[in-house]
Each structure stands twice: as structure tokens, then as C-alpha cells.
Amino acid sequence: MSTHSECGKEGEEKTIRQRATPRQPFDPGRRTTILQAAVRVFARKGFHRTTTKDIAREAGLAEGTLYNHFQNKDALLLALLDGLNETGRREADFAAADQEELETFLPRYFQQRLDALEQGAGDALSVILAELLTNAELRDTYAHSLVAPTLEIAERAFSRWAGQGRLRPEQLELTVRAVAALFLGMVVMRLLGDETLRQRWHELPDALTQLVLHGIGKDAV
Amino acid sequence: MSTHSECGKEGEEKTIRQRATPRQPFDPGRRTTILQAAVRVFARKGFHRTTTKDIAREAGLAEGTLYNHFQNKDALLLALLDGLNETGRREADFAAADQEELETFLPRYFQQRLDALEQGAGDALSVILAELLTNAELRDTYAHSLVAPTLEIAERAFSRWAGQGRLRPEQLELTVRAVAALFLGMVVMRLLGDETLRQRWHELPDALTQLVLHGIGKDAV
Amino acid sequence: MSTHSECGKEGEEKTIRQRATPRQPFDPGRRTTILQAAVRVFARKGFHRTTTKDIAREAGLAEGTLYNHFQNKDALLLALLDGLNETGRREADFAAADQEELETFLPRYFQQRLDALEQGAGDALSVILAELLTNAELRDTYAHSLVAPTLEIAERAFSRWAGQGRLRPEQLELTVRAVAALFLGMVVMRLLGDETLRQRWHELPDALTQLVLHGIGKDAV
Amino acid sequence: MSTHSECGKEGEEKTIRQRATPRQPFDPGRRTTILQAAVRVFARKGFHRTTTKDIAREAGLAEGTLYNHFQNKDALLLALLDGLNETGRREADFAAADQEELETFLPRYFQQRLDALEQGAGDALSVILAELLTNAELRDTYAHSLVAPTLEIAERAFSRWAGQGRLRPEQLELTVRAVAALFLGMVVMRLLGDETLRQRWHELPDALTQLVLHGIGKDAV
């Protein structure tokens, strides 16, 4: 290939044309790079308003490159979901819920999950939650797996109480969901921009624990 | 001038316009018809995957007719939001929260709001919530107004307790949010398809009231 | 998420995209190709009656490709205008109007500009003129720059005469415009299809020069 | 497509026509009202950017009413053209070009036509000119009739000179066009917003006459 193609103007650098990007050694992190870029843009603009061009730009790559690592745009969302599930499950595994008193377990657990949101996980959650609310097929497939870890951990946590007869079995089901809902609701309100929650986020573990254990009347006792 | 200007290759015969179905007589509720059709499709497919053609088909109208009643597709979402706000505010006004004991007020309030979701409001909420999570501009403008009614009602409900010194002022803020979150979280879990919640939805008012007032340990006392 | 979200009545199978004709290798002149195609169609059908599909077809490209090179349809018009301006200015620069006797300069200048119209420039001019007459915003921005080159050249051409006191300064302004108008008017009449002008176009340089220098009565003198 | 296809065009006075059903008192000016409204909006926004709704609003009527008086939007333009033609022809008829010396006839004629533009006619001209430049079919049908009156008048005006042998017959053709072009060019430059012309518009009749009769060198003689 000649170096004097159709540039017309001559004079400037006639350096031999080199591959725009020399062949990179296989980079297993490329996939992660893309995914992280995607989350950032999704969080800013929402999944549907984000174009693949946006993601490519954010990742510093060409648009076509995305398709070497993900089958399509949807796959990015699914990968995000997988990531969130893993995280959730890892935390759940880590917590030895049934080995511990609720009084110490609950705040630690809340703390742990809320911390995760303070870091990047909130962005992903917001995107995924929106899509789950909106996409029936995705919801049928994944909705359960999103809440499941929390439900499981809560169930284990309350199992002893239930075992001791303090909670009737049919109460357990709703109670567990109530605690998960309390947590999830806080997260959603935070995602919706509640300023008070943003400022007092660190107080939540204790506050929620108090509420769960004793209701709002505790202090009055 | 299109009938005069066709020339050369591009010119083609203007197809005679034929009305397939004669239009209906004037309907003052046309705006409502469209809005309801829109919610139904939004709920099925999500806002972004819903086309204006979908909405028109669902409403039994021509696509262009939508634009005689709404400026654009976004306006449908805003109209939805307005509707939800009115609903929320109406309920809030109705409830004489500070005139009543929490024991009776809370379950009644929960009941009222949850009932609304059992009917059509849930569809709208799901759509709007997803969009609020995803659309920063919309969120800045409307997010507060979505949660505000619940927060206000909760604040009024707890005002007496706070007035009696049972809640410190700085507790009030978080407590109120915790109750709102408990409620919101339940709704979201329901929207995400939780089967247990769907079946035992009618038990929630009492169960949530118990939790709020006494925590999970109530039965043990 | 379109592959996951199709549900209910609206869902239909995604048609597999098949490229009809493999695209051409990278062509740096693609922008020019498009622009030239656009002028041709504009000239045939007028700007507003020309669809982007028309242009694409004329250029042998897909419709979307236009938008890789021009921001929108209007940008094609502006690019046309820029081209015309450059042309006009180049000619103006070339002509050493104030170095030469009017008797030799004028016919040469007329010849030069009229030749340009015989080639492609007339199409562009016709389109742009129509739009300038019709689009106030465009007119405010560009109208002056369209006539300016001719006015400038005419001013320079008459400067010596004016300097020698043969034209009073306040005459210069109108005289210059009269000559520009004479030229412009001829062009417009030609664009409007005057058959006589088409046939005797080559006589114009001399005829106009005679008129400008001596009026219609010259021969009688 | 005939220029007279509009309903009831054949009768000059509409007083003869009497509706059998005088629900509204028959208003022969309604058509004129609409046409004038149309010109105003066309002049502001251009023909293609003007919607029938715009015209209806400007005329203070409902959109459908337009179609009781004009077959379609194009017909408004044709009616405009007819009006301009009549005007032009009336002026041409009025002027006794061949009965008068050029020195007095020319400035009076220029004056007359330029005055017309100072009033409303310029708006219509600008719209029609743009469309003629742009619409081949319309151009073929009407372009000649737009310039014809001026050409005819000029021909008659110069006929004596030609008859006296001062202009060779083949010169006459081009000379006539040159004068028409001078006039037309001035109008176009004015329409394009030339500020100088706007301010010194009243000087044109004399200035143009001088140029036509003696060329730019007259004063120097």
C-alpha cells in the first residue's frame, strides 16, 4: 500500500503508516474495562439512552471492539446482573448468620451491604432495578436471584428465633420479606436522591437494627 | 407543492388516501383513553420499548392522534406522574394522621395505599419508578414529589410520639424514612414479582404495623 | 434488551439483518460524493421536496451513511453555501480588477462567472437562492456573503473611475449594485428557463459590458 | 393543471353568484382573506415551512375552512401567482410605452414597479420566485408569464429605437433582457436584505434610467 493515498496535501509527516493500535497481548481485563465503562454510562444516562458509541468512548475503544467481548448490548446488562449476583452471594456466604446473635449480626450485615452501595454497586443496582421493573422476561428470569441472597440470609438469621417458637413459621415468610423490603426501600430512596439518607447513610445500620428488633417505640421503653 | 414537483426518477404516484375505519365521534375523554392505553403497554413492555404505534394500537387510534392530545411520548410519562402525584396527595390529605392512634392509623394507611396498587396504580408506579431510577433530569424534578406524600404522612403520624419525647427530633427524620422505605420496599418486591407477597398482600397492613410498632420480637414479649 | 422484552401482542420476531450490497472500501471523497448527489437532486426537486432517501439513492449509499458525514439535511445546504462562497471568493481574488482597464476586465469577469454557471454552480445557486429568499434566518447569516464577492469586485473595478472623479462616491454605491444586479438578474432569468438567454449565453459578456459602459444608446452615438 | 381550476374562477364579479343556502351571508372576501393571510405567513416562514394550520390561524379561521375555498395548499401558491400576473399585466397595459420618450418613460416605469414592491407585492414575489427556482413543473408553466410583462413592456419601449435602426434586431432581444435583468436583479438583492438598497430605493428609478441610457460613464461625458 502506497503512502501517498488521497491525502492531497503533501508536506507533513510521511511516516510509515503503522497499525493504529499494535496488536495487544491478550487482555483478560478488557472485558472488565468495557463492563465498568458501561456501568458508568448506564448510571449517568440509563440503559436505553446509552448508545454503544457512548460505551466505546467511555472505554476508550472502538465501537466494534465491544462486539469482540460481548454478543450485543443486552449482554452487557446480563453481565452486570451476573456480577451483582456474585457479589450478593459472596456476601451471603461470608455471613455466618445462624452462628450469631441478631443484635450483632444485623448491624454488621446492613453495614456490609450498604457499604457496597456507597462504592460502585449502587450504579449497577439502579440500572438493573430499572430494567427489571420494565422488562417482563428479564424479570421472570432474574428478579428472584436479585433478592434471593438477602432473603436467604434473613431467613437464616431468623431461623433460630423461629426455631425457638418466637416466630410462627407463617410469620417468618412475611417477616423476612419485611426486613428485605426495609433494606431495599432504603436503597431505592437513596437512589432516588434523598438528601437526608445520603448524609446520614452511616447511621442506618444501627437505626435499622433498632427498628427491626424493637420497633419505633424502643426508646420509650 | 408535492403534487407539482414530482419529476425524474423520484417521482411516484401519490397513493390515494383512504380512511380504513371512519373515526369515532368526538370523545372528551380521549386524553384519558390514550393515557390508560399507554400505561397498559408501558407496563407490559416498558417505556422505552413501547413505540407510539403500540400505544395507538392499544388505544384503537391512529398514531397521529396521540399528538393531538400529548406533545410527545415523554409527555405521556409526565402525565402519568402527575396522575400518581394527585393520587398520592389525595390520600395524604384524606388521612387525619395526627388525630389518631398509631395502632389504628398505620394499618388503615397501609391498607389504603396497598389497595391502590392492587388496582391500576401499580402499573404506573412501576413505569415511573424505572424511569426515575434511570433519568437524572426527571429524577431531579420529580423524585421528591413521588415520595413526599408518604414522608409527610409519616411525619405527621409520628409527630405526637415525637412531641411526647419518645422520639428525638433527629431520630424522627430517619424513622420516617425507615417506615416509608419499608412500604416502598414491599411495593418494589411485589413489582419484581415476589409470589409470596402477591398471595399474602392482604396481610401486610397488620404485619407491617406490628413490625413498625414493636419490631420482630413482639410475640416473644 | 429488545430480544428479551418482546412480549404479548406487540412482540414479533426480529428480522435478521442482511446486507444487500457489501459496502465500498473507505473513500475519503465520500463527503463530496454525497454533496454532489445532493445538489443534483436539489436542483431537480428543490430542497424541501427532496428526501434524504432521494439523496442516498442518488449517491448510491444507505440513508444512514449521510449522517456519518453531515449532521443533518440542513447541513448539506450550508455545505453547498460554503462551497459557493469559496468559489465566488476564489474568483474574486483571482481577478486583478484594479490593475486593468474596464473595457477588458469587465467582459473577462462576466465570462468567468457565467462560465461557472454553465457548469455545476448554477444548480447550487438556484437551490441556495430559493432558500435564501425563503428562510429568514439563513438570509440574515449568509445573504450578504453570497453577493459580497461580486460587490467587492465591482467596487474595485470602478474604484479608478471613482478616484478620477468620474463617479461621485454616493454614486459608486448604487452603480456597483446596479452592475451586480444586472449580472444577478441575468442569472436568475436564466435559471427561470429563459430560452433566449440559454442560446445566446456566450454573447452576454460583451453585451453586458457594452451596456454597462455606454448604455443602450452606444451604437447610435 | 390549469391555473383556473379554482372554483368559480371564470366569473370575474362574484355578485352574480348566489348561494342557495345562505347559512352565512356569502362573503366574497373570504377567499381574499385567506390568500392575504397565506402571503403574510409564506413571507415570514417560506412556503414549505408554513403549515395550513399557520395559515388558518393567521386568517382567524379553522383549518378545514381553507379547503372550502382552495383545493389544497398548492392552490394558494397558484392563486398568488395569478394575482401577481394580473398585477404585472395591468401595469404593463397601463404604460403607454411606445408613445413616449425613453427618458421620461423609463423612470416612471421603474418607479411604478418598484413602488409595488414597497407595498405587499414583494412578499408574494419572494415566495413565488423561490418556488419557481425550485419547482421544475411550475417553472415550465409559469416562469415565462412572470417575466413576460416586463419583457413586453421593454420591447415596446425600445421598439422605436430599434425601428430607427439604432438597435439591430438581434441586439433588441438581449438588450430587453438586460434591462429586465437589471430590474429583476435589483429586486432580488433587495429581497436578500441589502441595506443600501433599502435606504436608497427611491433613487433607483433615476439611477437605473441613467445606466440604461448612457452607461456608467455618463457623468464623465
Next chain:
DNA sequence: CATGAATGAGGGTTCATTCAT
């Protein structure tokens, strides 16, 4: 593997025209 121009189906929106009232 990376690139990014090309693709074209499909989206939201406009608007001339119709017609029941």
C-alpha cells in the same frame, strides 16, 4: 483482536387533508 464507516430497519413526529357534526 481492533477499528470505524456503512448499513437500514424502525423510531418519533409532522402535517396536508378529510368529514361528521
Next chain:
DNA sequence: CATGAATGAACCCTCATTCAT
């Protein structure tokens, strides 16, 4: 005749995806 809501073809434009380099 006047009205104006309804119509739907057609427009401009977007953007996920492909593939030659």
C-alpha cells in the same frame, strides 16, 4: 359553509450491528 379532531403516509434521524481492513 365552518369547524377541528382524526387520520396515516411519509419524513428525518438514530443506533445496534457488521465486516473489510
